[in-house]
Amino acid sequence: MSTLERIPWRRNPSAVELGFEFYLEILETRLAGEEVSLVQKLLGYFHDKLEIDLRETQARGLMHSSASVFIEYVKQVSGLDFNPSSEYWSSKGLKAFRHWKQHWAALKSRKASDVGETPFETVGASRRTHDLTRRTVTINRIIRDTALARFMKGLYDYRCQICGYTFALPGGLGYCEMHHIRPLGAPHNGDDVEGNLIALCPLHHAMFDYGVIGLAPSDSSLVSIDPSVAGIGKPLILQKHKIEKTFLEYHLQVIFGRENPARGLAEQAP
Ligand SMILES: [Zn+2]
Known part of the structure; x- marks a missing residue:
């Protein structure tokens, strides 16, 4: 479209x-x-x-x-x-x-x-998140919350688009993670655009990152290399924005079903 x-x-x-x-x-x-x-x-x-x-x-x-x-x-x-x-x-x-x-x-x-700076500096905020994540997490799951990602979380009421799950954080907001389907940064160089984002619970986020699950570009139905994963063949429970097919295709070709697709990046982390 x-x-x-x-x-x-x-x-x-x-x-x-x-x-x-x-x-x-x-x-x-x-x-x-x-x-x-x-x-x-x-x-x-x-x-x-x-x-x-x-x-x-x-x-x-x-x-x-x-x-x-x-x-x-x-x-x-x-x-x-x-x-x-x-x-x-x-x-x-x-x-x-x-x-x-x-x-x-x-x-x-x-x-x-x-x-001494603008009170809300998106780029700085995401860089700090990025650094913190790289220091404290040994697996390669770089979580960057851009302004767009924060916006999208609200759009989905902090729910996972695959299973609908959320939980309440202290303070009352729900929790979900925004996943860039074609990841940002080298070697994938995906875009921080709405069509490259999906709201996920931590479990489905990990499955996406590790290439266990993906979405069929034709109808956004769930595909999985692990037959025990729930919901295979089912469409997304929540879909309030259009996911671009090119990003889904990239994920299926480069990340889905590949052994440790992100290992190269993980080894760079301290
Ligand atoms: Zn989920």
Whole structure:
């Protein structure tokens, strides 16, 4: 499908920050009584200002009361809890919203001047995650959480697309891992785009990494070299975005069924 939207987050490392500030503006406008469609405004802003074509479901995902990239962003920058749901704020009222917003603005500017950098730096954050992973994990499972990956986790409510499993972390968010079907970095050099990502539980993530399971490019049904794996031949339980066939083909050709396909990388790790 040639119309597949690719989200060029890499050109917009502050897309979440900018999108969130805009969201606060339009939410306030709405709470002040003006009739605005938050979804349409968000879609317009991301398209016009950030060159990002969100789908309507993704825009709605940003406003989800319990799983939204905005919630994680606010928590990371300020430690504050934030409920992005407009229904929630309608029930609280404009005054409560403005109070929260002031609190947020004060904490955000203080943190920014303390650190001396932008408060939410996607590239730096993913590099730190990467280094930490390489130091502490001896097997080769480089987990990089890019802004796109964080966004996608929210889209799937932190559930595995193959089995639907999630579990709650202390703090309440669910847990899943985003897997790049064609892995990032040498020697695979996959892309950090929506169509190369799948949300997985840790078990299915390991099976994917080690080439035990894959997805048929024709219908995204599960294939496995181990006949005891559950769900062989079944389609994905959850599919809210389009996975690009070329990445599935690459995985089947280069990683699936190969003995230790990632060993070369693992040996580089300390
Ligand atoms: Zn799973």
